[in-house]
Amino acid sequence: MNLSTQIIWLFVLALPIACVAWTVTHEEVFREPREYCKEKSKRCKTLLQRKFFYLFTCEYCFSHYVTIVFLVLTGYKLLLVDWRGYIIAGFALVWMANGYMSLFAWLRQGIVKEKTEIVKLQKEAEEKLL
Incomplete structure (x- = not known):
């Protein structure tokens, strides 16, 4: 696979x-399991158990494990054709995925803000009419 295809x-x-x-x-679809994991990440006795449950509450942490699954499924390697290509690809994919998630969060925050402002303006307009 050439470099442009890899990119x-x-x-x-x-x-x-x-x-x-x-x-x-x-x-919302994973709210209950996430809340369970969040509680377990605070209450478990051993460090290993707390960290295991924490993985399901942090998008950055969880993206590492999702990336490993996708690397196994696709065999994607970046820059090098041996095992080092998997490591480079793994960290690059985590970085890119978290960039996408940050962009999505930013866009979503803007949409929520706009909706809130619209509701406020509608209420003000209704109050003026009354």
Whole structure:
């Protein structure tokens, strides 16, 4: 695989990694398991148990494990064709996926802010009419 193809793979493969990591760590569909893991990450007796449960509450941490799964599924390597290519690809994919998640969070925050402002303006307009 040539370098330009590897770079395209990097940008494309980071998208589903970001999607899975964000969904598990933020979206309503996984709220109950996430809250359980959050509580266990605070209450478990051993460090290993606390860290294990914490992985499911942090998108950055969880994205490392999602990346490993995608590397196994795709065999994607970056720059080098041996085992070192997996390591480079892993860290590059985590970085890209977290960039996508940060961008998504920023856009989402802007959308929520706009919706809130619209509701406020609508209420003000209704009050003026009354």
